[in-house]
Amino acid sequence: MRVLFLSVTAGYGHIQAAKGVIDDLKERNIECTMLDTFEYINPFLSESIAKGYLISTKFTPAVYGMFYNAADKYEYEAGENKEGENKFSLSAITQSMLSKKLTNFLADYNPDVIVCTHVFAAQIITHLKGKGLDAITIGIVTDFTFHPYWEETQMDYYVTASELLNLQARKKGIPEDKILPIGIPINKKFSKKMDKSEARKALGIRDKATILVMSGSMGYGNVVDNILQIDRLDMDLQILSVCGNNKALKEKIDELILKKTIYNFGFVDNVDLMMDASECIVTKPGGLTVSECLAKGIPMILANPIPGQEDRNVEFLLNNGLAIKTSDTYHVDEAVYQLLFNDWRLNILKQSMLKVGRPNSSSDLVNFIESLNK
Structure with missing residues (x-):
């Protein structure tokens, strides 16, 4: 065959x-x-x-x-x-x-x-x-x-x-x-799940609440603003940042002076491990990334969709209770805060993701x- x-x-x-x-x-x-x-x-x-x-x-x-x-x-x-x-x-x-x-x-x-x-x-x-x-x-x-x-x-x-x-x-x-x-x-590696503490140990990062910020392979979106908003939160957490192939974005984030610990990467092949290590992900809603998130059951905060098919992805996810989306009046820091301080909100998202995810x-x-x- x-x-x-x-x-x-x-x-x-x-x-x-x-x-x-x-x-x-x-x-x-x-x-x-x-x-x-x-x-x-x-x-x-x-x-x-x-x-x-x-x-x-x-x-x-x-x-x-x-x-x-x-x-x-x-x-x-x-x-x-x-x-x-x-x-x-x-x-x-x-x-x-x-x-x-x-x-x-x-x-x-x-x-x-x-x-x-x-x-x-x-x-x-x-x-x-x-x-x-x-x-x-x-x-x-x-x-x-x-x-x-x-x-x-x-x-x-x-x-x-x-x-x-x-x-x-x-x-x-x-x-x-x-x-x-x-x-x-x-990839079938997204069908597997690792304990958060074990995943953080494997990544060599501290064992504490972690927010994953991704921007797709091209590094698209207002990623720096999102990171600065998360950094201003009065919460004990750290940030994982993935910039894809956007070298200029990685350099810009590397130069940021932040209160919180940030681990900043370019293109990586262990996003599955990073998802396991994180409480939630801030990401643009590309079809593959969304599918990986659903398979892993990691709550999604959607930011900066590319107009067109990613707008349609947002419609599908929001209308089926699968994600949260930021806007000009609902910022990343609010979304992170509301997710991490409301177990019932997290549970609703995770239950919906279990129904739609295809690991x-x-x-x-x-x-x-x-x-x-x-």
Whole structure:
């Protein structure tokens, strides 16, 4: 059995969703490989898309959000009216142009299953299926919403974060029997739990109340302000800070003069351990990060969502009692204070997270893929 994963470098989550499943497949001796779809077809195009995503989400997030919302709104209205072709569609322009080189690879590799972790890859595979591609196809929706353009795809199955998204899928014309609500795939290390004191010892930090502050792989958001607000709290606690690939942000935080102890890091690969060591996390609501938090059962304080899909993640989490969100009038220090001083509030969040969290999402998807070979 051969499994091919296709992704697109636009943010960190699409690649990570694939890697978690690939690790599990390899442990079971199932042959698999991953392609960055646009990187394989045209490296210049891939770099342009990656840089464009970084610039639009980090430096012009309002513009990115405007286009996301416009596509989402038009798609909804088109679905309601059932007329015309989506004018925001990329498929008519790109699918036939981009699929030719990929066709040769597919013929050589001959995969039994193709897993797409980005909607653009799914669009290309949909185009090739229409030309006779013979493989079972799975699309992974990497947020707590269906992004625009998924309704243009024709996957055999769609992996989603929760069955709570089933109605949204039906509204987009995706049959419910194609939905696999097993959770966004995450690394299996997030399915394990360590005692807080043991986790702090493993990290080499003091054994006391700890607040984890994360900003995603790009270091997006008002992280410094959040840390300064937490530092002003009249509470005995310490801060773990993760800046991702944003070296400038790490340097800025390193230079802060704080009353509380802070442990500040750049890119790390032990976020699972940091979550175990912490009382709660202050984070932007990316789909993978949220899934990891839900699996670990660490209460989330959401800050600085990127307009677009992360706004939709916020809506899902707040409307289902899974997180707290800061705002211009409800600051991080208030959120931390209310969580740490109210056991009942913490318990409500944790109970809801137990219902929606999918700690075994990767292995569940691997089990499903294995079942296709019988």
